[in-house]
Amino acid sequence: MTAYIVRRLLQAIPLLLGILTLVFIFMHAAPGDPTALYMNPSIAPEVLEQMRQNWGLDQPLHIQYVRWMKSFLTGDFGISLAQSRPVAAILAERIPNTLILSGVSLLLIFTIGIAVGIVQAVRQYSVLDNALTFSALFIYSMPSFWLGLMLILIFAYKVYQVDWWPVFLRFPASGMTSVNYEMLGFWGKFGDRLHHLVLPSIALGVSSAASIARYMRSSMLDVIRQDYIRTARAKGLPERTVILKHALKNALLPIITLMGLYLPFLFSGAVLVETVFAWPGMGRTIVEAIYQRDYPVVMATTFVFAVMVVIANLIADLLYAVVDPRIRYE
Amino acid sequence: MSDGNRPGARLIPGLELMLRGHGIAGLSVLALAGGLLAVLVLAFDRVLATFTEGRLDYWVAFLTLLASLAAVWGLGPTLAGSSAEPEAGVSQWLTAWDEFKKNRLAVLGLYLMAVLTLATLLAPYLTPYQPDAFSDIAATRHLPPSFEHLMGTDRFGRDVFTRVLYGARVSLSIGFVSVAIAISLGTLVGAASGFFGGAVDAVLMRFVDMLISFPRLVLLIAIIALFEPSISLVIIVLGLTLWPSTARIVRSEVLSLREREFVLAAHALGLSAPRIIFRHIVPNVMGPVIVAATLGIGNIILIEAGLSFLGMSVPPPTASWGNIIDGGREYLVQAWWVSTFPGLAIVVTVIAFNLIGDGLRDAFDPRVRVRQ
Numbered sequence: 060m061t062a063y064i065v066r067r068l069l070q071a072i073p074l075l076l077g078i079l080t081l082v083f084i085f086m087h088a089a090p091g092d093p094t095a096l097y098m099n100p101s102i103a104p105e106v107l108e109q110m111r112q113n114w115g116l117d118q119p120l121h122i123q124y125v126r127w128m129k130s131f132l133t134g135d136f137g138i139s140l141a142q143s144r145p146v147a148a149i150l151a152e153r154i155p156n157t158l159i160l161s162g163v164s165l166l167l168i169f170t171i172g173i174a175v176g177i178v179q180a181v182r183q184y185s186v187l188d189n190a191l192t193f194s195a196l197f198i199y200s201m202p203s204f205w206l207g208l209m210l211i212l213i214f215a216y217k218v219y220q221v222d223w224w225p226v227f228l229r230f231p232a233s234g235m236t237s238v239n240y241e242m243l244g245f246w247g248k249f250g251d252r253l254h255h256l257v258l259p260s261i262a263l264g265v266s267s268a269a270s271i272a273r274y275m276r277s278s279m280l281d282v283i284r285q286d287y288i289r290t291a292r293a294k295g296l297p298e299r300t301v302i303l304k305h306a307l308k309n310a311l312l313p314i315i316t317l318m319g320l321y322l323p324f325l326f327s328g329a330v331l332v333e334t335v336f337a338w339p340g341m342g343r344t345i346v347e348a349i350y351q352r353d354y355p356v357v358m359a360t361t362f363v364f365a366v367m368v369v370i371a372n373l374i375a376d377l378l379y380a381v382v383d384p385r386i387r388y389e
Numbered sequence: 390m391s392d393g394n395r396p397g398a399r400l401i402p403g404l405e406l407m408l409r410g411h412g413i414a415g416l417s418v419l420a421l422a423g424g425l426l427a428v429l430v431l432a433f434d435r436v437l438a439t440f441t442e443g444r445l446d447y448w449v450a451f452l453t454l455l456a457s458l459a460a461v462w463g464l465g466p467t468l469a470g471s472s473a474e475p476e477a478g479v480s481q482w483l484t485a486w487d488e489f490k491k492n493r494l495a496v497l498g499l500y501l502m503a504v505l506t507l508a509t510l511l512a513p514y515l516t517p518y519q520p521d522a523f524s525d526i527a528a529t530r531h532l533p534p535s536f537e538h539l540m541g542t543d544r545f546g547r548d549v550f551t552r553v554l555y556g557a558r559v560s561l562s563i564g565f566v567s568v569a570i571a572i573s574l575g576t577l578v579g580a581a582s583g584f585f586g587g588a589v590d591a592v593l594m595r596f597v598d599m600l601i602s603f604p605r606l607v608l609l610i611a612i613i614a615l616f617e618p619s620i621s622l623v624i625i626v627l628g629l630t631l632w633p634s635t636a637r638i639v640r641s642e643v644l645s646l647r648e649r650e651f652v653l654a655a656h657a658l659g660l661s662a663p664r665i666i667f668r669h670i671v672p673n674v675m676g677p678v679i680v681a682a683t684l685g686i687g688n689i690i691l692i693e694a695g696l697s698f699l700g701m702s703v704p705p706p707t708a709s710w711g712n713i714i715d716g717g718r719e720y721l722v723q724a725w726w727v728s729t730f731p732g733l734a735i736v737v738t739v740i741a742f743n744l745i746g747d748g749l750r751d752a753f754d755p756r757v758r759v760r761q
Contacts, residue, residue, distance in 0.1 A: 073595070074595070074598055074599060074602065077595065077596075077598075077599040078599055078602055078603070081599060081600075082611075085611055085612060085615065088615060196740060196743065196744070197736065197740065199743065200687065200691075200735075200736050200739035200740045200743055201732075201735075201736050201739075202691050202694050202695060202698075202711075202732065202735055202736075203695075204694075204695060204698050204714070205694075205714055205728070205732035205735065205736075208714065208718060208721060208728050208732070209729065209732070211721065212721055212722070212725055212728075212729075216721075216722055323601070323602070323603070323604040323605065324604070324605075326604035326606075326607065327604040327605045327606035327607060327695075328606075330604075330606050330607060330610070330695075330699075331606070331695050331698065331699070334698075334699065335718075345607065345610065345611075346610070346699055349610060349614040349701070350700075352614075354614075357610075357611055357614055358611065360607070361603065361607055361608070361611040364603065364604050364607045365602045365603045365604075365607075368602045368603070368604065369602050372602075
């Protein structure tokens with residue numbers, strides 16, 4: 060087991076170096092160099108030349124590559140062109156917000172997906188099963204940013220005009236906290252944050268939940284047909300115990316590996332959903348950076364996203380090795 | 390074949406299908422025919438204008454109308470007749486098609502896709518407006534949906550229905566072309582990787598691992614940000630970044646095919662590697678590849694909509710579903726219809742491709758066939 064973990068960690072290193080190299084290539088594929096941003100008649104060409112020297116852009120490509128690699132690996136992502144402060148400082152503010160949003164979404168995806176999948180498998184071919192399959196198809200085909208807009212339209216605007224609609228189901232349209240956030244007590248703050256998380260995490264997660272439900276349904280159906288389930292039923296165990304204790308454990312195994320697969324998908328969605336809900340996370344950072352032509356921020360965010368995916372895959376693999384003792388890793 | 394020869398049954402499209410007990414199928418064909426005739430009658434002046442205007446998309450629409458009317462009148466008998474004859478050696482394509490036809494949802498998807506494609510081609514006949522024409526903004530701005538403007542008008546007073554129709558052209562063509570690029574590249578890389586194995590495989594697959602580690606949208610916007618956004622750029626970048634998943638599928642298929650007797654025989658005959666790959670292996674992986682392509686189109690339409698929404702795909706005066714939604718975003722509360730309808734168009738299109746893709750997957754999968 061330890062050997063497996065170590066080997067898996069070692070495998071991630073060349074992958075990360077490769078990702079880093081790709082990001083470097085993207086950056087240098089850009090027409091012109093970063094000084095182009097400052098190019099205007101009031102700046103003397105000598106000044107631009109000086110800037111190139113300061114940034115090391117006059118060095119041969121392989122020297123630049125090594126220097127750049129060294130600084131990226133030590134967490135020095137350079138200076139943001141638009142905000143004139145270290146990219147690492149900007150990312151340090153934004154990464155936790157994206158992790159909160161994706162984490163809550165991931166929780167939502169797996170709870171709803173697994174629950175719906177179990178219900179569908181237990182009631183296979185019933186009206187409920189068919190109805191859920193059909194709505195899953197609909198939900199699965201929705202663009203997350205459009206769903207976000209529709210949720211805002213309904214739950215952050217239309218319901219404010221309905222008198223009997225409960226206040227706690229009227230949601231804020233954007234941001235992470237309310238204006239009066241600082242005046243609230245601990246639980247008030249907690250509730251306020253949760254309230255702001257509801258719509259974005261639904262917009263981000265619901266389509267993945269639909270597809271998890273689909274996997275869960277077929278995984279559960281596979282398990283239910285096995286002999287040991289028949290034995291459990293023959294022993295006279297109540298159906299509830301058979302499904303939730305005996306079948307669920309094995310049916311969940313293939314679902315765990317999906318976690319690693321869904322995270323990149325979730326991060327892609329986060330770029331759009333964060334833009335729609337003005338959520339100050341990495342997705343919005345990269346979009347804003349692109350509008351401002353702030354390449355250092357764009358590339359650093361891209362790199363951090365990829366690193367997060369690699370780490371998530373690693374965790375999913377390790378988790379799978381821990382929960383499934385039938386698989387031996389030598 | 391007794392009731393197939395009723396002479397009257399052929400006059401009304403779909404009637405023959407209904408007589409044979411395919412009620413819903415017959416009705417759908419009839420509805421399609423009715424819709425086409427309605428276009429011909431209601432837009433008769435625009436159909437006539439085809440001959441005077443001399444614009445390319447009018448001619449495309451005209452030919453589409455003629456071809457689809459002819460097809461609808463001929464469709465009933467062909468659909469009902471194809472599986473009637475007993476065949477001795479049936480190709481895998483025919484078996485798959487027979488399987489596919491039995492899957493009602495998949496056929497529904499195909500029907501939806503046909504209607505959508507027709508609608509995009511017939512666009513100049515379906516709407517009296519131009520997608521980027523506006524006259525008196527003060528009078529026509531943000532009109533709610535009505536019979537004149539089926540989906541209302543946007544902030545410049547442009548007809549949203551017209552823009553959704555013309556946007557479909559952009560979204561669907563980006564979808565088809567970039568999937569074609571991604572699938573060809575993926576098949577090529579996957580086949581080479583699986584067939585040669587060893588170092589080639591290791592290098593190619595590590596590259597695939599790297600590309601897959603980037604969240605798709607992030608990778609796409611990071612690359613597109615380096616250039617000026619345009620339709621051709623988006624098509625190329627989508628095509629060049631979405632191939633890895635196909636490559637993985639093809640590789641795993643090729644790994645098992647490589648050990649089979651017919652490939653050994655091909656080796657024994659002294660055939661060259663490219664010939665074995667393209668003539669003997671690739672035709673056998675076409676099933677999964679076609680499934681991946683169909684599901685991929687739906688996916689690419691979603692991704693492209695996201696890119697346009699962020700303003701990183703089709704530059705504005707040209708309509709695409711994503712940028713219409715983006716345009717309505719600021720006025721969501723005053724004019725909900727601007728953002729809502731293009732989104733519904735995306736949902737319907739993606740559902741259609743997902744249904745077809747799922748149907749094809751079942752149709753190509755022999756295990757499903759045995760179970761039925």
